[in-house]
Amino acid sequence: MIASPIPDEQMPTEAEILGAPDENYMDPRQLAFFRARLLHERETLLDAARETAINLQQQIDAPADPMDRATLEEDHMLELRVRDRERKHLHRINKALARIENGSYGWCEETDEPIGVRRLIVRPTATLTLEAQERRELRRRFDS
Template sequence: MSVEALADDYRPSEDEEFMNARQREYFRKKLNAWKDEILRESRETLENLQEESTNHPDMADRASSESDRALELRTRDRQRKLIAKIDAALKRIEDGSYGFCEETGEPIGLARLDARPIATLSLEAQEMHERREKVYRDD
């Protein structure tokens, strides 16, 4: 199915077959747009960091600049990891496993996928995972 075949106002619906060609194309477009936005922001950050690399004579200005730079780099690292998750979701679309819970094999749910298109667990499996994580963290 071509990208042009999807209307701009198309939204996946519970009334149609789960992960049909239209839904897969919808999520492929959504994931690629998200990835493109992250990459654009990364390029802008790199340009800003290169411009900002001037040496500040004032210690407070230098400290502030270094703090801003460290924050930007941490943000970029999180976004790099997010791109890896987006790429993994795009691969799942290609292999037909996208939209199905990795633990239960059940459909994840369109509302959850629309809100978090990189989700790999159904809401129930995610909640169970977080409860287990909390139990182990509290020990």
Template sequence: MSKADVLASEPEYRPRDDEPFMNERQLEYFRRKLQAWKDEILRESRETVAHLQAETENHPDLADRATSETDRALELRTRDRQRKLISKIDEALRRIEDGSYGYCEETGEPIGLARLDARPIATLSLEAQERHERRERVHRDD
């Protein structure tokens, strides 16, 4: 049995602040969380494609057609956002492999377990993210 299998067999493991940051158990926890998220998005995407293919009928009523086209456009926009999200998930999985996962891209400091658990694709610590958003607001107001 591999280390990953042993780690995965632990019931309801949750990373804790009192253990070494980004230890093997934590990395495996986040790897599984990211992979499950990606799998769910891909499953939903397949369902959407099947739904869009089934919904190719031509509606004789103009209002029905407009509603159908609006729904289709919304579905496609949602899929595009999810495609970008999958790219971010893949980047996070690569960071797990190269050892940089969990550390702020700006400061190199740990991002924090609570933030990573809530947003496993986070690349900035909370403080760095807030600075980034403040700069964005200032430049947007110009």
């Protein structure tokens, strides 16, 4: 686990991050805030994955009734699809943590402009400004 350089009691709040002046963009306090948020999100996903594994192991005995068995299998498939989506999100979280470490977190990978604190609070794994993301989605629609 990546240790935060700021003690928990001194960790800035979301309101402090939002109210910070532009010249504080991605300073050590903001980076510590986003690192803590990403680590918490990663731990939540890993806990859910462990819980899924335990649930699937506990339900090895299939019910005798075909309808009950079908319902159980459908529930398992749904849970596995959710976990697969979460696995992909976990990969994005790890990449965001790596960007914090290498100093590129918070900067658009296409334009090198600040992504913006508001956008990062909503989506801490964002790699593009809102405008760059919209352009990318528009290109995808036209390319399809």
